[in-house]
Amino acid sequence: MELTDADDPRVAVYSRLTDAALRRRTDADHGIYLAESSAVVRRALAAGHRPRSFFLSHRYLESMTEVFAAHPGVPVYTGTDAVLESITGFHLHRGALAAMDRPHPLSPDEVLSRARRVAVLENVSDHTNLGAIFRSAAGLGVDAILVSPESADPLYRRSIRVSMGTVFSIPWARVGEADGRGRAAWPAALDQLRAAGFTVAALELSESAVDLDDPSLRDHERLALVLGAEGPGVTAGALAASDVHVRIPMASGVDSLNVAAASAVAFWELRRGA
Missing domain, CATH: 3.40.1280.10 (SPOUT methyltransferase, trefoil knot domain)
Known part of the structure; x- marks a missing residue:
């Protein structure tokens, strides 16, 4: 799904990633965490964690094809570097981001x-x-x-x-x-x-x-x-x-x-x- 608006509500979870205090408060409350970089996303998936969505620029789409194929019901949001940077607050240079369900905490x-x-x-x-x-x-x-x-x-x-x-x-x-x-x-x-x-x-x-x-x-x-x-x-x-x-x-x-x-x-x- 192509993104053109920085205020698109579908990707609100990826907004203001540079605000650490905000992320600490909201991620756990919403039962999510964000995996950053293609390698980390793959490791999270290999550990059995469930993705809610993927978020990446056009140039990384092909490299993640097999990941998307393994999770056909999970939305993939993409856009130009400028649009994605306006959402996250920083330039994405490590590949994909993914919003993941937090695993059940261990005792x-x-x-x-x-x-x-x-x-x-x-x-x-x-x-x-x-x-x-x-x-x-x-x-x-x-x-x-x-x-x-x-x-x-x-x-x-x-x-x-x-x-x-x-x-x-x-x-x-x-x-x-x-x-x-x-x-x-x-x-x-x-x-x-x-x-x-x-x-x-x-x-x-x-x-x-x-x-x-x-x-x-x-x-x-x-x-x-x-x-x-x-x-x-x-x-x-x-x-x-x-x-x-x-x-x-x-x-x-x-x-x-x-x-x-x-x-x-x-x-x-x-x-x-x-």
Whole structure:
């Protein structure tokens, strides 16, 4: 279907994509997420996610022919680069976009049932960092990810893109949402990990932190690694709720790494069988 009007109501879901705050509020409310780039769209479909519509410029239509054929009832919206840019707010240079149904959220119990190595993301609000952490987790043997209430949405389009679609392959769940009386359950939710047999380790510079390559850390059959936001790090409450604090030994007067880089180092060092 050819688009000629930037205000076409059929593609309202693709409008104002540069307004991150708006997207965070509306995507989850409408039960959708947006997959950005042809590669990510294909990975979402391969993971069994259902498309609502496709959105791409003329020059990418032929490259997606087999995708459209596999989903004959799904509308395909196309137009000139100028028209599409007027809708989204940016130039589409990664191929297709697709509006996808959000999968049914998993519970913490579901993602922990078979996991041995878990990453816990506390207040990681930067979508780029979150996506990079997911990509490292998927590639370096992390079995599942838990995301605190204040962390970014793993299914926000930038998170998905930076993760290269690995958010579709690694089980994850929100944890620590407020209970029915409005009481926050974070960081008390870390007790759920301990009850499931996990040792909870916080990656943070503290007076009691042990080096990441300490041999004793490899003795834990089930290990959960808490990662904090860039800058503030792991909160005092989460540190108090952790069993051990760990740090990455650094050189040349550098005290820390970006949280995404630090996660990759830690996932490698703490992988099972290391």
